[in-house]
Amino acid sequence: MRRRTILRTLGGIAGVGTLGIGTVSADDCTDDFIKPGGPFPPETANINYNAFTSNADLYNTLDKLDRKSNLEYDSIGETWEGRDVPYVRVDGGDTDVVYVTQQHGDEQHTTEAVLQLLQRFAAGGHQVEKIRDEVTLHVVPRLNPDGWAPADNNETPQRENARPADICHDGPYFGKNQCGSVDPNRQHYFGIDSDILAETDGIDPDLIPNENPSPETQALLDKADEVDADIICDWHHQFTYRNSDCELINASTMWPRNEAAPDEAVNLSRQISAHAYQETTDLGHTTWDRYPGGTTANIARNAHGIRGRGSVLFEFRGQASQLGNAANGKLVTVINTTMNEILEGLASGALYEVDPAAADEIPPRGDYFWKDLPREEWSPEHEAYRE
Numbered sequence: 001m002r003r004r005t006i007l008r009t010l011g012g013i014a015g016v017g018t019l020g021i022g023t024v025s026a027d028d029c030t031d032d033f034i035k036p037g038g039p040f041p042p043e044t045a046n047i048n049y050n051a052f053t054s055n056a057d058l059y060n061t062l063d064k065l066d067r068k069s070n071l072e073y074d075s076i077g078e079t080w081e082g083r084d085v086p087y088v089r090v091d092g093g094d095t096d097v098v099y100v101t102q103q104h105g106d107e108q109h110t111t112e113a114v115l116q117l118l119q120r121f122a123a124g125g126h127q128v129e130k131i132r133d134e135v136t137l138h139v140v141p142r143l144n145p146d147g148w149a150p151a152d153n154n155e156t157p158q159r160e161n162a163r164p165a166d167i168c169h170d171g172p173y174f175g176k177n178q179c180g181s182v183d184p185n186r187q188h189y190f191g192i193d194s195d196i197l198a199e200t201d202g203i204d205p206d207l208i209p210n211e212n213p214s215p216e217t218q219a220l221l222d223k224a225d226e227v228d229a230d231i232i233c234d235w236h237h238q239f240t241y242r243n244s245d246c247e248l249i250n251a252s253t254m255w256p257r258n259e260a261a262p263d264e265a266v267n268l269s270r271q272i273s274a275h276a277y278q279e280t281t282d283l284g285h286t287t288w289d290r291y292p293g294g295t296t297a298n299i300a301r302n303a304h305g306i307r308g309r310g311s312v313l314f315e316f317r318g319q320a321s322q323l324g325n326a327a328n329g330k331l332v333t334v335i336n337t338t339m340n341e342i343l344e345g346l347a348s349g350a351l352y353e354v355d356p357a358a359a360d361e362i363p364p365r366g367d368y369f370w371k372d373l374p375r376e377e378w379s380p381e382h383e384a385y386r387e
């Protein structure tokens with residue numbers, strides 16, 4: 001009982017104080033009960049990263065797609081450890097859509113899902129051609145291969161990149177003398193007018209480093225500029241949440257929340273979130289909530305929005321350290337379905353018919369739920385797992 005009281009209190013604080021978009025409570029769900037199926041299975045007992053695509057297999061697969069289909073594979077940059085940042089172009093219509101997976105090295109199901117999507121485009125067919133009439137798709141599958149690399153030895157992959165411990169910078173969002181690895185999803189403010197950063201985020205322009213501490217992020221930003229991207233969807237994983245119906249939440253989404261993002265970009269982003277929700281919410285086990293993301297311009301979702309692009313964050317259940325390969329097939333299906341629905345909505349035009357306000361119909365944040373680690377034992381390290 002005590003535990004559930006704490007859960008409710010923290011949920012309330014987060015909803016009202018920091019985020020302003022509310023939360024729901026799973027107070028009436030007993031202990032580890034979920035619907036359907038009863039008690040939460042012991043998923044953490046089965047962590048085995050060999051079930052996922054290794055870095056070597058990823059590059060081989062992309063090479064093969066490049067040779068055997070009309071997809072074009074290229075490297076758009078190099079990581080701190082010298083790995084290629086992979087990029088695939090699926091040529092087509094005038095709407096340039098970018099899908100980025102695995103900015104965080106420990107969020108791997110998204111890459112499996114986007115590889116399935118690429119295989120579908122390589123195979124072709126009527127439905128794929130309809131999408132290509134309208135959309136040119138740009139995919140960065142696994143932006144952060146250094147973060148994933150430990151998993152190729154079946155060790156826990158890491159969220160951040162692999163900048164060496166003795167390389168440091170002063171950063172406007174995090175203070176002076178930051179050394180070592182950085183979070184690629186916190187380095188997207190490079191190139192945004194410093195007057196905007198000063199006005200919306202209170203940033204001192206003198207603290208902006210000359211070079212991006214995440215070359216992976218800079219490679220993405222450069223590519224997005226080069227192709228003049230209309231839409232960027234950023235695919236992630238989060239810890240597990242449970243809603244007031246005692247269902248596990250598999251999918252979350254959010255749009256730009258920085259005040260410098262133009263209305264047109266925010267509305268398009270809301271249409272994408274709402275369309276994804278509407279098209280998948282009736283499918284088995286695809287239970288959604290709104291991701292309580294922050295407002296600052298260093299986060300990809302906000303930074304792309306400030307640049308005037310449609311920009312959407314998607315978060316799915318299954319942070320590596322929590323879930324490993326449990327529920328792998330189901331999660332990849334949920335993600336892949338969402339990726340496809342957005343492209344089909346853009347191709348048919350149905351997505352542009354969605355009322356941007358409909359995004360507010362996506363339920364608010366559920367309650368944190370991790371059977372093996374009660375919320376009150378969540379450390380600052382876990383708190384850092386955001387977006």
Ligand SMILES: [Zn+2]
Nearest residue numbers: 104236237387
């Ligand atoms: Zn992430």
